[in-house]
Amino acid sequence: xxxxxNLNFSQFIPSIPFILEGVLVTxxxxxxxxxxxxALGIILALFKIGRIKVLTWLANVYTSVFRGTPLVxxxxxxxxxxxxxxxxxxxxxxxxxxxxxxxxxxxxSEIIRAGILAVDKGQREAAMALGIPYKPMMRDIIxxxxxxxxxxxLMNEFITLTKESAVVTVIGAMDIMRRAYIxxxxxxxxFEPLLIAGLIYYILVMILTLLGKAVEGRMRKSD
Amino acid sequence: xxxxxNLRKSFGKLEVLKGITTTIKQxxxxxxxxxxxxGKSTFLRCLNLLxxxxxxxVWIGDQEITNRKTNIMKVRQNVGMVxxxxxxxPHMTVLENLTYAPMKVKGMAKAEAxxxxxxxxxxxGLAQKANEYPSRLxxxxxxxxxxxRALAMSPEVxxxxxxxxxxxxxxxxxxxxxxxxxxxxxxxxAIVTHxxxxxREVADRVLFLDGxxxxxxxxxSEFFSAPKSKRxxxxxxxxx
Numbered sequence: 001x002x003x004x005x006n007l008n009f010s011q012f013i014p015s016i017p018f019i020l021e022g023v024l025v026t027x028x029x030x031x032x033x034x035x036x037x038x039a040l041g042i043i044l045a046l047f048k049i050g051r052i053k054v055l056t057w058l059a060n061v062y063t064s065v066f067r068g069t070p071l072v073x074x075x076x077x078x079x080x081x082x083x084x085x086x087x088x089x090x091x092x093x094x095x096x097x098x099x100x101x102x103x104x105x106x107x108x109s110e111i112i113r114a115g116i117l118a119v120d121k122g123q124r125e126a127a128m129a130l131g132i133p134y135k136p137m138m139r140d141i142i143x144x145x146x147x148x149x150x151x152x153x154l155m156n157e158f159i160t161l162t163k164e165s166a167v168v169t170v171i172g173a174m175d176i177m178r179r180a181y182i183x184x185x186x187x188x189x190x191f192e193p194l195l196i197a198g199l200i201y202y203i204l205v206m207i208l209t210l211l212g213k214a215v216e217g218r219m220r221k222s223d
Numbered sequence: 224x225x226x227x228x229n230l231r232k233s234f235g236k237l238e239v240l241k242g243i244t245t246t247i248k249q250x251x252x253x254x255x256x257x258x259x260x261x262g263k264s265t266f267l268r269c270l271n272l273l274x275x276x277x278x279x280x281v282w283i284g285d286q287e288i289t290n291r292k293t294n295i296m297k298v299r300q301n302v303g304m305v306x307x308x309x310x311x312x313p314h315m316t317v318l319e320n321l322t323y324a325p326m327k328v329k330g331m332a333k334a335e336a337x338x339x340x341x342x343x344x345x346x347x348g349l350a351q352k353a354n355e356y357p358s359r360l361x362x363x364x365x366x367x368x369x370x371x372r373a374l375a376m377s378p379e380v381x382x383x384x385x386x387x388x389x390x391x392x393x394x395x396x397x398x399x400x401x402x403x404x405x406x407x408x409x410x411x412x413a414i415v416t417h418x419x420x421x422x423r424e425v426a427d428r429v430l431f432l433d434g435x436x437x438x439x440x441x442x443x444s445e446f447f448s449a450p451k452s453k454r455x456x457x458x459x460x461x462x463x
Contacts, residue, residue, distance in 0.1 A: 125273055126310035130324040130376060131300035140323065144314050223358055 012192050015183040019196055022176035023204070029096045029175065030162050036101025037161070041108030046138070048113045059109065066106035072167045075099040079171040092173035096165070104161050111153045115146035148219045155212035159205050166201070176200050224249045225270060225380060225413065230279035232265050239265045241435035242279070247428075250409045254422035254443070257432035258458055263415045266432065267382050270413065271302040283380060300328060303373030307385040309365040311357040317344070317368050318353040321375045329376070336375070343371040347401050363394030367401050374405075381405065383414040399425075419462050423447050431455045 047059035066074065079095040090098075119142050127137040147154070166177040180197035184190035225247040232240040239262045247253050255263045268274040270281060272288055272295050280289045288298050312320050321340035325331040331339075344350040347367040349360075357365055366386055373381060383402065387395040399421050406412055406425050416422055422429055422443060429446040431439035433454045439446060450456050 120310070122306060122308055122310035123312065126304075126306065126312070128273060129271055129299055129302070129304035129306075130373070131296045131298075131328050132324055133296055133328075136327050140327070141312055148314065221356075223356075 007192060008189070009192050011187060011189075012183065012196065015186075015193065016196065019176060019179045019183060019193065019200070022174060022179040022197075023200060025093075025173060026162070026165055026175040026177075026204070029093065029100065029168060029173070030158070030165050032097045033100035033104060033165070034158055034161060036097065037104030037108050037157075040101065040105035041112055042143070044105060044109035045112035045116060048109065049116055063106040063109060066103050071099070071103050071164060072170060074103055075167060075171060092168065092171045095171060096168040096173050100161060100165060104157060107157055108154065111150050111157060112146060115150035115153075116142055118149055119145045151212065151216050151219065155208065155216075158212075159208050162204055162208060163201060224282070224284060225411070226280075226282040227270075228280040230266070230269055230281065231277045232262070232269060232274055233277045239435050240269070240276075243432075243435075243437045245430060245437060245440060247411060247413055250411055251427045252406045252410075252412045252425055253414065253428045253430060254426035255413060255415045255430045255432060256417070256419070256422060256458075257438075261432040262435040263432045264384055267384050267413060267415050270380075270382055271299050271304055273304075296328075300324075300376055301379050303376060303378035303381040305366070305369050305373055305381070305383045305386050307389050309357075309362075309369045309389075311365055311369055311372070313357050316354050316356055317349065317360070320357070320368060321372050324372070325375050340371070340375055343374050344368075346404075347371045348397075361394060362390045363397045366390065366394075366398045370398075370401055370405070380411045380413070383412065383416070385415050385417065387416070387418055417462070419447070419459075431458070433458070 044059040044062060047055040048063075050056060075096065078099045079090060079092065082095075083089050123141055123145065124137065127141050132141070165175060168175050169178040169181060172178065176197050180193040181190070183193040187193075227243055227245050230240055230243045231238070241262075243262075243266060255267065257263045265274055269276050270283070272281075276289055280287055282288065283298055283302060286293055286298060288295060311317075312323070315323060318337065318340055321343060322331075322333070322336040325336045325339065326333060341350060341353065344353055347370060349364060349367055349371070352360060352364065352368070357368070360368065370381075370386075386402065387398050390398065395418070399418065402412070402414070402421075403425050414422075414426070424443075426443050429439070429441055429443050430437060431441075431446065431450070431452070431454075433452075438452050439450060439455050441451075446455070447459065450459055
């Protein structure tokens with residue numbers, strides 16, 4: 001051994017399937033958190049633009065708190081802290097989904113709020129003039145137009161979520177990051193497995209980016 | 224029938240309508256004209272409560288829409304509105320623009336809604352555009368679709384808020400033609416417009432608003448040949 005570059009990827013080849021299994025864990029966490037964040041984000045956004053002051057206030061406080069504290073702290077509060085309050089343990093997987101979901105809801109609600117406000121006011125008036133009630137108006141007329149405009153920002157948020165999900169390693173969920181770390185510990189060499197993990201994350205993000213472009217293209221058909 | 228009684232509307236400290244009283248009879252075509260800032264658009268928008276009046280009463284048919292107990296959504300289904308900037312739903316095809324509200328709001332079956340939509344599109348001369356998106360249409364075509372969309376709800380009253388003001392000059396005529404033929408069907412129409420020729424030819428009555436007040440209420444022949452008020456005389460001098 002000496003100084004200089006001393007990398008040996010070949011000894012990690014048998015560990016690659018083990019690390020790759022983490023892809024599924026990461027994707028499951030991200031997908032469920034994204035769904036939760038998106039659904040909650042829409043509700044919060046509607047609260048923010050709605051007329052009921054209490055709900056607007058509530059949604060603003062929510063956003064402020066979740067944006068104003070570190071994600072890893074929120075994750076640890078839910079995983080390590082909450083059992084003290086609710087009296088039972090939460091597994092790492094649901095804790096991760098809840099933490100990431102709640103956290104991204106705060107960001108997504110801001111994106112959606114801006115998207116709704118950017119839809120021409122006339123759309124709302126036209127819907128009102130036709131006697132279309134609030135719920136179908138939002139669901140079928142305003143939100144589809146808002147979503148089209150905010151798709152790039154939304155995609156960005158999902159990409160961030162994919163990468164940030166690596167912090168679940170602190171609560172021991174067996175995602176890509178955690179597995180790479182375990183392999184590194186086994187072989188007393190971290191550089192190679194972490195590089196492999198990095199490559200996997202990068203490929204995932206690239207796939208997400210391409211997916212986003214494809215969806216955007218489809219939504220532009222009415223232009 | 225539309226009945227308006229002492230209608231007032233303020234935006235903050237600015238009083239835009241200062242007490243307007245008038246009646247538009249069943250089947251009547253009324254042109255609402257006046258200088259910009261006179262309150263004519265606000266007046267029209269109070270008739271389906273897109274603006275909430277500060278004071279006064281409005282009846283559509285025998286329903287007082289300014290009464291808080293009235294279900295305004297139901298009333299609006301009966302009052303079609305056409306906007307200056309069309310406001311077609313850009314993510315829906317022309318046909319979907321026409322069928323959405325009848326299906327969603329009135330619970331009409333898809334086949335029936337589409338048949339009715341196609342009939343209306345034929346009437347405005349755009350049946351061949353049924354499956355296009357609004358972005359592919361010219362301004363005049365968009366406005367004709369917007370008229371058809373409002374008619375798809377089978378309203379008893381149609382409100383037009385400067386329907387030709389955003390159009391290129393060569394497209395004004397096609398929209399006015401559609402409105403004219405609609406007037407001949409006996410539709411009750413209130414039209415805010417700057418098209419004096421159209422008001423003169425098609426309207427049964429002219430309402431001239433200025434400074435939030437109804438200054439003149441006369442037949443087109445009276446109004447255009449011998450306006451009584453000084454403001455109307457000045458206005459017409461500039462317009463004609």
